[in-house]
Amino acid sequence: MFLNQFLFFAAILFSIGVYGVLTRKNGVLVLMSIELILNAVNINLVAFGALHQDISGQVFVLFVIAVAAAEVGVGLAIVLLIFRNRRSINVAEADLLKG
Amino acid sequence: MFAYAASLLAQVTLEPFNRPAIDWHAVAPELVLLAAGALITIIDLVGLERVRKLMPTLTSFAFLAALIPVLTLWSQEDELPRSLFDGAYVVDRYSLVLKGLFLLTGYVIALLSTNYMSEGDYYDSEFYQLIAASILGMLVMSSSRDLISIFVALELISIPAYLMAAWRKRDLRSNEAGLKYMLMGVFASAILLYGMSLLYGLAGSTKLVDIAAALSIGESKPLITLAIVFSVIGFGFKVSAVPFHTWAPDTYEGAPTPLTAFLAVASKAAGFVALMNVVIVAFPGQSDVVEPLMAVLAGVTMTVGNLIALRQTNLVRMLAYSGVAQAGYIMAPLAVYGTNVDRVPSAMVTYLVIYAAMNLGAFAVVIIAARKTGSAEISSYGGMFGYAPGLTLAMTMFLFSLAGIPPAGGWWAKFELFRVLTDGNRYLGIMLAIVLAVNSVIAAVYYLNITRQMWFLPTPDGDTSRIVTPPALQVALALTLLVTIVSGILPGLVSDISGSLQLALP
Amino acid sequence: MNLGSGALGEIASRAVSDYSNFLREYLIVGLFGVLAFATVATFIGLARVFRPDRPTAAKIENYESGVDPVGDGWSQSQIRYYIFALLFVMFDVEAVFIFPWAVGLEQFGVFGLVEMVIFIFILALGLAYAWRKGVLRWV
Numbered sequence: 054m055f056l057n058q059f060l061f062f063a064a065i066l067f068s069i070g071v072y073g074v075l076t077r078k079n080g081v082l083v084l085m086s087i088e089l090i091l092n093a094v095n096i097n098l099v100a101f102g103a104l105h106q107d108i109s110g111q112v113f114v115l116f117v118i119a120v121a122a123a124e125v126g127v128g129l130a131i132v133l134l135i136f137r138n139r140r141s142i143n144v145a146e147a148d149l150l151k152g
Numbered sequence: 153m154f155a156y157a158a159s160l161l162a163q164v165t166l167e168p169f170n171r172p173a174i175d176w177h178a179v180a181p182e183l184v185l186l187a188a189g190a191l192i193t194i195i196d197l198v199g200l201e202r203v204r205k206l207m208p209t210l211t212s213f214a215f216l217a218a219l220i221p222v223l224t225l226w227s228q229e230d231e232l233p234r235s236l237f238d239g240a241y242v243v244d245r246y247s248l249v250l251k252g253l254f255l256l257t258g259y260v261i262a263l264l265s266t267n268y269m270s271e272g273d274y275y276d277s278e279f280y281q282l283i284a285a286s287i288l289g290m291l292v293m294s295s296s297r298d299l300i301s302i303f304v305a306l307e308l309i310s311i312p313a314y315l316m317a318a319w320r321k322r323d324l325r326s327n328e329a330g331l332k333y334m335l336m337g338v339f340a341s342a343i344l345l346y347g348m349s350l351l352y353g354l355a356g357s358t359k360l361v362d363i364a365a366a367l368s369i370g371e372s373k374p375l376i377t378l379a380i381v382f383s384v385i386g387f388g389f390k391v392s393a394v395p396f397h398t399w400a401p402d403t404y405e406g407a408p409t410p411l412t413a414f415l416a417v418a419s420k421a422a423g424f425v426a427l428m429n430v431v432i433v434a435f436p437g438q439s440d441v442v443e444p445l446m447a448v449l450a451g452v453t454m455t456v457g458n459l460i461a462l463r464q465t466n467l468v469r470m471l472a473y474s475g476v477a478q479a480g481y482i483m484a485p486l487a488v489y490g491t492n493v494d495r496v497p498s499a500m501v502t503y504l505v506i507y508a509a510m511n512l513g514a515f516a517v518v519i520i521a522a523r524k525t526g527s528a529e530i531s532s533y534g535g536m537f538g539y540a541p542g543l544t545l546a547m548t549m550f551l552f553s554l555a556g557i558p559p560a561g562g563w564w565a566k567f568e569l570f571r572v573l574t575d576g577n578r579y580l581g582i583m584l585a586i587v588l589a590v591n592s593v594i595a596a597v598y599y600l601n602i603t604r605q606m607w608f609l610p611t612p613d614g615d616t617s618r619i620v621t622p623p624a625l626q627v628a629l630a631l632t633l634l635v636t637i638v639s640g641i642l643p644g645l646v647s648d649i650s651g652s653l654q655l656a657l658p
Numbered sequence: 659m660n661l662g663s664g665a666l667g668e669i670a671s672r673a674v675s676d677y678s679n680f681l682r683e684y685l686i687v688g689l690f691g692v693l694a695f696a697t698v699a700t701f702i703g704l705a706r707v708f709r710p711d712r713p714t715a716a717k718i719e720n721y722e723s724g725v726d727p728v729g730d731g732w733s734q735s736q737i738r739y740y741i742f743a744l745l746f747v748m749f750d751v752e753a754v755f756i757f758p759w760a761v762g763l764e765q766f767g768v769f770g771l772v773e774m775v776i777f778i779f780i781l782a783l784g785l786a787y788a789w790r791k792g793v794l795r796w797v
Contacts, residue, residue, distance in 0.1 A: 097349035105356030122751035
């Protein structure tokens with residue numbers, strides 16, 4: 054088993070995903086960046102599961118995949134709702150409510 | 153390729169499969185709510201428009217029906233704790249109190265939504281089904297002692313809430329509330345998951361108890377710290393702790409008001425339950441990392457929340473920031489869990505119960521008042537005592553409770569916090585207790601400002617016609633008011649239920 | 659991140675010799691990649707050397723079946739069927755829970771069957787919901 058290469062790969066994917074979430078203005082691209090983070094998590098879980106000879110890591114991955122699909126489904130529905138009402142999915146333009 | 157698949161298959165068939173023994177009574181609350189939720193969906197699909205009016209009643213019954221097994225489990229106290237699925241799911245007194253709290257909160261939310269949803273032009277049947285799904289997630293959360301079930305429960309709570317926040321489809325503000333909540337929430341759960349994957353890697357098991365054992369060996373401390381920080385960030389978003397609170401005020405203002413009450417009470421409480429489960433069960437030996445983190449988060453959260461709440465002119469926004477500050481209070485006991493772990497769950501659960509009653513009550517008043525004034529601006533509450541004395545008295549009681557003034561329940565909740573924090577003379581605890589005391593004074597200013605508005609200032613538009621309160625909202629108001637007052641006058645009753653709670657280890 | 663220390667580190671160091679074997683296998687992939695790149699580069703380079711080079715404006719225009727191109731390349735496509743796409747993603751992904759059951763079908767026996775019937779019933783409820791609320795109609 055060569056754990057490090059998987060962990061480094063996952064860490065790089067995670068960093069790219071976080072960078073994407075923080076810098077992208079397009080709602081769909083933010084969701085795609087979040088998918089990158091979730092895939093980093095999946096790689097981590099499978100690699101660790103193989104390291105420990107333990108099945109629960111892979112079970113966890115199945116749940117992450119299923120829940121990620123639900124999250125993205127809901128996310129895209131909300132983004133489309135916004136697009137329908139204001140013809141733009143730029144997150145930075147959503148500023149009616151000021152913190 | 154096929155040979156490989158066949159070898160995999162051969163491996164699988166070698167191991168005999170033992171059907172897991174399931175304690176059906178222990179999971180009955182969840183099963184009842186699941187079955188009731190499915191039934192409501194089927195009724196909705198068969199009846200469509202004809203059954204719309206029935207939906208709130210049916211959902212309320214679903215919550216009350218799920219409360220019955222909680223009570224029967226509670227009555228068989230000598231059989232607790234019940235441990236299922238190899239210790240991944242534990243039913244103990246702690247989780248039963250929380251299940252009761254979540255079900256009653258769901259019931260009150262259903263009452264608050266009844267008129268709001270039927271009078272607006274919304275899809276209301278789905279709203280109640282989603283509330284039931286979210287509450288189901290909370291029931292699962294309170295028993296979860298495993299990373300997978302905590303994650304699934306958290307998502308079951310959050311995903312319906314994203315949809316409900318954007319429920320007013322044509323309203324851009326509601327869309328925006330949903331978008332912000334969804335993006336922040338999904339991002340937070342992704343970060344939480346990364347922390348969880350590191351924890352799994354350290355322990356080789358998803359069970360919290362095994363993680364605690366693996367972490368206590370004390371190897372790879374930097375990795376442990378990283379995993380803890382990521383997990384805490386993830387939960388910090390859910391409970392709207394500063395600096396992860398930015399979604400809360402916008403979402404609270406833009407979302408439908410009953411959903412705001414739901415987010416401020418139930419969803420936040422569930423976040424704290426997850427935090428408690430993970431910190432107390434999985435990180436018992438890591439107090440040197442977790443305690444300072446929690447102390448800083450709690451102190452910053454309550455201070456920032458209160459200072460921004462002082463400047464708000466909209467009552468819902470003010471309640472949002474006050475909710476951020478309250479999150480700081482609730483989190484405070486976790487800063488001393490290393491030495492006082494026996495008393496931390498009781499103090500936090502007591503606060504959550506009383507917080508649920510007083511905050512739901514305040515939102516009930518907001519919803520009732522908005523039916524007449526059509527606004528949540530603080531100035532619109534001027535002179536309310538003149539034309540709605542009962543409502544004013546109730547709101548005064550809730551605000552006193554939030555500020556921690558006797559006889560309303562909030563003082564007892566705060567008192568419990570102080571007791572835990574000062575117990576054992578920990579430097580961190582005493583410092584946090586002082587910060588908490590200063591913050592209570594700041595908070596009293598803006599809570600009492602609303603009271604002053606309602607009692608002494610003139611009505612802005614001079615419209616002093618009476619406020620008509622529909623029956624559902626009356627019941628909600630009465631229920632929350634009862635809990636708020638009784639817990640303040642007879643705190644012994646609350647501590648009989650939520651005192652001396654422990655997280656049972658499987 | 660200090661991943662090299664502790665229990666993980668021990669296992670990692672035990673695996674060092676395996677690791678170089680593993681990398682050696684990838685050497686073939688690397689050589690193949692270099693060869694492929696070199697071949698393509700050679701042919702394109704040769705073509706560039708021998709062909710005449712006379713650029714005109716008409717030559718770099720987009721080719722649309724011989725008709726003059728209209729509008730820009732970033733037009734938005736219709737998303738009226740996105741609900742089908744969303745539904746597809748949901749049900750497609752839920753299948754991951756059915757595969758593990760299918761692998762151990764005989765072992766899990768009646769217990770597994772009942773569990774899976776409940777699971778699929780809840781999924782079917784979702785589909786019935788979409789159908790009954792008129793989501794599946796073509797708009």
